[in-house]
Amino acid sequence: MWRMKDPIRHKLPETRWPTAREAEDSLLFSPIRIGETLLEHRTWVPAMVPWRATEEGFVTRNILDWYGRFAAGRPAAIVVEATGIRDIPSGPLLRIGHDRFIPGLKELVETVRRESEGHTRLFIQIIDFLAVKRRPEKEKFFDRFLIITESHRRALSEATSDERWLAADESSIRAFLNSAPDSMIDLVLNEREIESLRYGYRERVTDVGLPHIQELPSVLPDYFANAAARARTAGFDGVELHYAHAYTMAGFLSARNDRSDGYGGARENRVRLPLEVYRAIRNKVGIDFVVGVRFLGDEVISGGSRIDDAVFFGIEFARTGFDYLSISKGGKFEDASQPKVGHAVYPYTGQSGYECMPTVWSDERGPFGRNVPLAAAIKHAVNLAGFSQPVIASGGIATFEQAEGILRREEADIVASARQSLADPDWFRRVLAGRGAEIRRCEFTNYCEGLDQMHKQVTCKLWDRLRLDEASVSKSQDGRRRLVAPS
Numbered sequence: 001m002w003r004m005k006d007p008i009r010h011k012l013p014e015t016r017w018p019t020a021r022e023a024e025d026s027l028l029f030s031p032i033r034i035g036e037t038l039l040e041h042r043t044w045v046p047a048m049v050p051w052r053a054t055e056e057g058f059v060t061r062n063i064l065d066w067y068g069r070f071a072a073g074r075p076a077a078i079v080v081e082a083t084g085i086r087d088i089p090s091g092p093l094l095r096i097g098h099d100r101f102i103p104g105l106k107e108l109v110e111t112v113r114r115e116s117e118g119h120t121r122l123f124i125q126i127i128d129f130l131a132v133k134r135r136p137e138k139e140k141f142f143d144r145f146l147i148i149t150e151s152h153r154r155a156l157s158e159a160t161s162d163e164r165w166l167a168a169d170e171s172s173i174r175a176f177l178n179s180a181p182d183s184m185i186d187l188v189l190n191e192r193e194i195e196s197l198r199y200g201y202r203e204r205v206t207d208v209g210l211p212h213i214q215e216l217p218s219v220l221p222d223y224f225a226n227a228a229a230r231a232r233t234a235g236f237d238g239v240e241l242h243y244a245h246a247y248t249m250a251g252f253l254s255a256r257n258d259r260s261d262g263y264g265g266a267r268e269n270r271v272r273l274p275l276e277v278y279r280a281i282r283n284k285v286g287i288d289f290v291v292g293v294r295f296l297g298d299e300v301i302s303g304g305s306r307i308d309d310a311v312f313f314g315i316e317f318a319r320t321g322f323d324y325l326s327i328s329k330g331g332k333f334e335d336a337s338q339p340k341v342g343h344a345v346y347p348y349t350g351q352s353g354y355e356c357m358p359t360v361w362s363d364e365r366g367p368f369g370r371n372v373p374l375a376a377a378i379k380h381a382v383n384l385a386g387f388s389q390p391v392i393a394s395g396g397i398a399t400f401e402q403a404e405g406i407l408r409r410e411e412a413d414i415v416a417s418a419r420q421s422l423a424d425p426d427w428f429r430r431v432l433a434g435r436g437a438e439i440r441r442c443e444f445t446n447y448c449e450g451l452d453q454m455h456k457q458v459t460c461k462l463w464d465r466l467r468l469d470e471a472s473v474s475k476s477q478d479g480r481r482r483l484v485a486p487s
């Protein structure tokens with residue numbers, strides 16, 4: 001498992017909270033336009049998967065409570081968690097791949113409107129992802145999953161200096177490999193097979209030998225466009241296209257994408273499908289519906305895209321018409337830790353995962369505002385190219401002073417806070433009321449992210465054991481934790 005070398009435990013930054021008057025006069029609490037939509041402020045709750053949908057991907061009471069609770073704190077905008085655009089099973093993650101999901105999503109929109117008294121704009125993050133299987137038991141892998149080929153036979157006969165393997169029957173090859181030491185397996189299996197054995201099978205956008213991967217450029221624009229149209233019907237103010245982290249569209253943007261069909265290689269080719277998806281959506285939803293994008297300022301993996309790629313993508317996104325650019329960092333499978341047998345690889349475990357959700361155990365720079373320079377570089381380049389769409393920064397931003405400083409220095413136009421909003425969904429209102437000293441401050445130790453990793457309902461350690469005996473409180477499946485912050 002990746003560990004930062006000699007981490008230092010950082011203290012939460014000392015901060016002075018503004019008076020109500022100062023807050024009211026601040027940039028943070030000044031309005032901003034996104035496309036045709038006006039945000040009351042520059043406060044933003046970015047997407048966070050809470051593991052509360054049904055197994056079939058429908059909105060539940062717990063989902064309504066989760067978003068209703070954020071809305072009660074009246075951020076200017078909330079982005080609903082990554083929501084699958086296909087009509088395929090994906091566990092308790094929200095889905096928008098069929099019209100049957102619309103009524104539940106409509107209720108979600110109504111809940112946010114009601115709880116925020118109309119103050120919060122609501123976007124939904126739409127996502128496509130490829131297959132990721134759990135790490136198999138060794139026996140199962142060699143018995144059932146591995147396809148024995150001529151190259152295995154050749155490698156085996158070379159590694160053992162025994163030519164009989166060239167004509168051996170499959171079952172004896174499987175039995176031999178199953179009891180072979182890792183050093184022998186390393187000689188016989190190729191890199192992808194070793195990965196499938198030790199981490200679980202995982203598809204990439206570059207697996208063009210698989211017809212369903214080859215055809216992604218021809219099917220994804222429609223999947224995304226239909227999902228966006230459903231979001232519009234359900235009453236959302238817009239969609240955010242998930243082009244970040246470990247998922248399909250980030251795979252196309254990645255510098256590791258070497259597809260040779262015009263959708264890989266040079267940056268111009270890697271951005272082609274992401275732009276085609278945008279155009280398909282725009283044709284379907286019109287110009288008065290927000291279409292934003294979340295993408296990576298840096299992939300933080302070897303051979304991955306860096307800030308110069310991200311600057312290029314940012315300008316192309318702005319030129320093509322995206323209404324906002326939300327910048328994240330890392331969160332990739334490529335450097336993730338090895339999962340236990342029976343578990344799936346989790347993209348927030350390696351260094352790239354650390355950079356996505358940095359904790360107080362950090363290097364000299366610390367976690368606070370750590371990723372702002374990426375957003376700043378993209379914003380400056382986009383503005384210099386003559387575009388003015390808002391750029392959103394995120395990552396360890398949890399005080400008024402930080403947020404206001406970022407806006408004043410023109411490093412971003414909007415400031416997103418995920419974990420701080422989870423720790424205290426009322427923190428925006430408290431700041432605005434001049435009661436910042438009462439804010440429950442996120443400790444950035446990632447208990448919430450640990451729950452996400454285990455696919456457990458996400459809560460915050462600062463409040464999930466409080467007032468558990470309240471009559472109306474809804475609890476986690478094990479009954480030990482409350483599911484939303486006390487009011």
Ligand SMILES: Cc1cc2nc3c(=O)[nH]c(=O)nc-3n(C[C@H](O)[C@H](O)[C@H](O)COP(=O)(O)O)c2cc1C
Pocket residue numbers: 046047048049050081082125242244294328356357358394395396397416417418419420448449452458
């Ligand atoms: C539990 C949890 C779930 C998350 N789910 C998503 C997601 O669905 N989509 C996404 O783009 N980012 C997701 N993120 C990342 C956050 O949006 C955010 O970028 C990250 O936590 C860093 O911001 P912060 O320091 O304000 O928490 C998630 C973060 C957490 C803690």
Ligand code: SF4
Pocket residue numbers: 419420422423441442443444445446447448449459460461462
């Ligand atoms: S669990 Fe920890 S890191 Fe997550 S929101 Fe709460 S205090 Fe912050």
